[in-house]
Amino acid sequence: MRRKICLIITSRGNYAKMSSIIKAMANHPELEPQIVVGGGALLSKYGAIADAMRQQGIRIDRMVHFLVEGETPVTMAKSAGVAVSEFSTAFDNLKPDVVVVLADRFECLPAAMTAAYMNIPVAHIEGGEVSGSIDESIRHAITKLAHVHFPATSDAAKRIARMGEEPETIFPVGATSLDALCQLDLTDISPMKELQLTTGVGEVVDLSGDYLLAIQHPVTTEYAQNLNNIRQTVAAIEELRMPTIWIWPNMDAGSDGISKGIREFRENKRPDYIHFFKGLAIEHYGPLLNNAACIVGNSSSGIRESAFLGVPAVNIGIRQGGRERGHNVIDVGYDRAAIVDAVRRQVVHGRYEPDLIYGDGKAGSRVVEIVKDFSFTIQKRITY
Known part of the structure; x- marks a missing residue:
């Protein structure tokens, strides 16, 4: 049986970062991609990313509507709550073997939390980084829910290890957003x-x-x-x-x-x-x-x-x-x-010399090859 890999796309940035993984999984004999699209990716005011995906021939397996309009702290919190309910239904229907979530967007935490509650392994891309806004907290919270980690840099990988994650679950692959470029x-x-x-x-x-x-x-x-x-x-x-x-x-x-x-x-x-x-x-x-x-x-x-x-x-x-x-x-x-x-x-x-601090543009294929064979352990334990 093919391993079912569920990819969560909720924004234009999410899609840009997931696109190389989707391409690497296409027609893969050992993997079955499942595409769940929700949030801003479904709305015209944020670019209607779902429409662009369909035009490119990408099959969307589930659409999840969870955004509460208003763009305030209250509506963001309510949207996250609705997202838990919507993702749980999607995962129950699709029954994925792995859920892949990105970085630090507020709605990615409900996706990771839901998968963890449902004993579905979580693969986290771009964890371990430092930034401002609520993103900083969300990113590290997802790290503690995730079962395999794909940070973009070596420093981020070291930070994940210092958070108590098993070294054998951490793979610094680079930033997937560079692949499409x-x-x-x-x-x-x-x-x-x-x-x-x-x-x-x-x-x-x-x-x-x-x-x-x-x-x-x-x-x-x-x-x-x-x-x-x-x-x-x-x-x-x-x-x-x-x-x-x-x-x-x-x-x-x-x-x-x-x-x-x-x-x-x-x-x-x-x-x-x-x-x-x-x-x-x-x-x-x-x-x-x-x-x-x-x-x-x-x-x-x-x-x-x-x-x-x-x-x-x-x-x-x-x-x-x-x-x-x-x-x-x-x-x-x-x-x-x-x-x-x-x-x-x-x-x-004018222009600067290119800097490969975030990788070489080949991250997506690395993620796919690792997820394909990775032996997941649902029960996590801090290393110290």
């Missing part, structure tokens, strides 16, 4: 011009010269400050007035504050040098990032993928605080002047 023509930016004609809002911006890529997500532990924080970034982008592609924030608590700040800017200033997207498929996002003069904001993409490609990055605030980074990153606070100065320095500097 290695399969793309990253030099061709022309599809982004065509996409602007049919998708997103704002003027079609010229991407033939220097341009910025902006992505700023909410920080859940700074819920009340998110609106003021994004206003500083908006003011910096307005002062720079460079062609900019801006990607809408994710579904975490505080997203409404980030969105409000962006909407205020659009309505009051009507910038003709920015085009806004709810989300982008990796096929568009990869070349867009690779050819950007600088990525600005607080996305992990400004830490992982930008280092791999050598793209200058300006990281704002605490969301990525403590995460390993390459020499391509300048860290700044929520301050217009500091953001403007850092972006200008990065544009003048």
